[in-house]
Amino acid sequence: QVQLVESGGGLVQAGGSLRLSCAASGLTFSRYAMGWFRQAPGKEREFVAAISWSSSTYYPDSVKGRFTISRDNTKNTVSLVMNSLKPEDTAVYSCAAPPLQLRLGTRVGDYTYWGQGTQVTVSS
Secondary structure, eight states: OOEEEEEOOEEEETTOOEEEEEEEESSOGGGOOEEEEEEOTTSOOEEEEEEOTTOOEEOOTTTTTTEEEEEETTTTEEEEEEOSOOGGGOEEEEEEEOSSTTOOOSSGGGOOEEOOOEEEEEEO
């Protein structure tokens, strides 16, 4: 049974930083790509970052240069460091894993397993 548990959300002022972590269990973590998504109130869930099993990284333009995704295969964790945060980054952030090993995507539909999410609020 795959479980993903996020931590590290909170309230931060604009321009500040936060680090999110996601602990994974129930899968061969080192062979899975991992993704981070976010959903703001009244909006669709959107892609934030992804990291392949070989640690290649992918970001949308909206966060490129500000957010960094990384993984620690010894601890089965994936992290998201968010710098220069803006009020529009406010959302519930969730980590996700695809249904199969060695598969990578940037769409919501590419992922099957989801964490419960952690709230990030950026005040202006």
